[in-house]
Amino acid sequence: MVAIKDQVVLITGASSGIGAACARAFAxxxxxxxxxxxxxxxxxxxxxxxxxxxxSEIHLLQLDVRxxxxxxxxxxxxxxxxxxxxxxxxxxxxSRGLDKLYEGDVQDWEEMIDTNIKGLxxxxxxxxxxxxxxxxxxxxxxGSIAGxxxxxNGNVYCGTKxxxxxxxxxLKQDLLGTPVRVSSVDPGLVETEFSQVRxxxxxxxAEKVYQGLIPLTAEDVADVVxxxxxxxxxxxxxxxxxxxxxxxxxxxxxxx
Ligand code: NDP
Ligand code: 8X3
Numbered sequence: 001m002v003a004i005k006d007q008v009v010l011i012t013g014a015s016s017g018i019g020a021a022c023a024r025a026f027a028x029x030x031x032x033x034x035x036x037x038x039x040x041x042x043x044x045x046x047x048x049x050x051x052x053x054x055x056s057e058i059h060l061l062q063l064d065v066r067x068x069x070x071x072x073x074x075x076x077x078x079x080x081x082x083x084x085x086x087x088x089x090x091x092x093x094x095s096r097g098l099d100k101l102y103e104g105d106v107q108d109w110e111e112m113i114d115t116n117i118k119g120l121x122x123x124x125x126x127x128x129x130x131x132x133x134x135x136x137x138x139x140x141x142x143g144s145i146a147g148x149x150x151x152x153n154g155n156v157y158c159g160t161k162x163x164x165x166x167x168x169x170x171l172k173q174d175l176l177g178t179p180v181r182v183s184s185v186d187p188g189l190v191e192t193e194f195s196q197v198r199x200x201x202x203x204x205x206a207e208k209v210y211q212g213l214i215p216l217t218a219e220d221v222a223d224v225v226x227x228x229x230x231x232x233x234x235x236x237x238x239x240x241x242x243x244x245x246x247x248x249x250x251x252x253x254x255x256x
Contacts, residue, residue: 001230002232003230004030004031004086004087005029007031007086008031008082008086010087010088011034011035012119012120012123013065013091014035014036015043015046017192018190020042021221022089022091022221022222024219025222025223025226026087026229027050031087033057033058034082034085035047035058035061036061036074036092037092038063040060043060064119065119065122066118066119071122075123083130084130085127085131086131087138087229088124088128088140089225090120090123090140092115092120093116093120095154096112096157096197096200097198098153098198098199099153101155113156117160117167121167124171131180132178135178136179137179138180138181138228139182140184141183141184142164142187143164143185144164144187145250147162147186150162150250164184165184168182172238181236182236183228183236183238184238185221185224185225185240185242186241187220187243188216189210189215189243190221191210192218195210212256213246213256214245215246216244228240
């Protein structure tokens with residue numbers, strides 16, 4: 001394991017779920033953290049906890065990754081000691097709806113495409129040139145099993161995660177010859193706020209997604225993200241598909 005102490009780690013979507021768990025994992029590894037999301041109160045609460053537990057150095061960014069001028073301005077105006085981002089965890093993302101494509105809500109599509117694809121691109125475009133110039137860096141994109149296999153009614157969400165997979169591959173190819181690494185961490189079912197967001201706050205429907213099986217936790221995914229980031233410089237974990245033992249495909253699950 002390579003020490004990453006004092007490296008600057010930017011995590012998008014750090015206010016909940018996998019992003020918050022990554023913040024905790026990197027705080028424990030004594031990195032400096034730039035935590036971004038729209039809900040500043042959540043970020044402040046997390047920062048307080050991490051400060052108390054690890055005396056972490058944390059910079060908060062209230063950021064909507066869909067807003068390109070906001071992303072560019074926020075990342076360009078980071079204070080000196082925070083601007084040299086060593087590790088970027090592109091995690092901010094969401095699903096909205098689970099409908100047949102021809103009955104889908106176009107607003108839901110826009111939100112997923114704008115966040116999962118365009119938001120990830122805006123952040124990446126703002127951060128990676130600095131990594132190349134400094135000759136160090138690691139981009140870790142949170143993809144999904146949904147980017148490997150489309151499932152019924154998953155159409156547009158699966159499309160966005162297939163795009164993330166293609167973008168990770170393209171970025172890796174374009175960075176060949178530089179020391180900057182690109183990893184894609186692609187989970188199956190993880191119990192977070194993901195399904196509540198997908199079903200627009202219908203908690204009962206969200207709960208059913210995980211009923212009778214043992215899903216991954218956000219911490220399981222954060223473990224893998226940290227593992228990717230702490231490999232020696234010549235090792236790139238290019239793509240990791242991690243599933244609950246109770247899941248073998250997007251819709252193939254074992255429920256007790
Ligand atoms: P959560 O809903 O718990 O967390 C999503 C995070 O993304 C929140 O912190 C949210 O913050 C942030 N976010 C959403 N939209 C924006 C935006 N426009 N700008 C900035 N931040 C935003 O879900 P997960 O932790 O599960 O999801 C994290 C990632 O993992 C997503 O990319 C998701 O697609 C992926 N994933 C999830 C799986 C699962 O089963 N849970 C499986 C595979 C992949 P805020 O609302 O404060 O802005
Ligand atoms: C989240 C996992 O299977 O709900 O990307 O699409 S799934």
